[in-house]
Amino acid sequence: MDGKVITNKEVDYHGNLVVMLFNPTCEHCQDQTDLFEKNIFLFKKSKLLMIAAPTMGPYLQNFITTYHTDQYPGTIIVGLDSNSTIDKTFRYESLPQINIYDANRKLIKVFSGNRPIDSLKRYIQ
DSSP: OOOOOGGGGGGOOOEEEEEEEEEETTTHHHHHHHHHHTTTGOOOSEEEEEEOOOOGGHHHHHHHHHHHGGTTTEEEEEEEOOTOOOHHHHOOSSSSSEEOOOOTOEEEEEEEEEOOHHHHGGGGG
């Protein structure tokens, strides 16, 4: 990882934001990422922001390379939660957790665990 800080600027656009809380070593998270990558054509206005816990740093570059997330700059953003925002902001039961925010960044849907693309398609623009 290059240590890039993700700010509001990266998610300041007019479209839905798909936030996926994930663990790069989690098989379910890997499967969900693979599903998103195979359906990247659906993301015309939406972006996918993938956030992992800070302890996952050593595994992140291998995950990025394996699942090709770096091949979609501007559409897929992968990073670490450097200031424990996940624990302070989100309640989650299982990973991956997918939170969908509208263009005004209002939470409109939460999915816990893997989801087929058919259940996500209506939220991706």
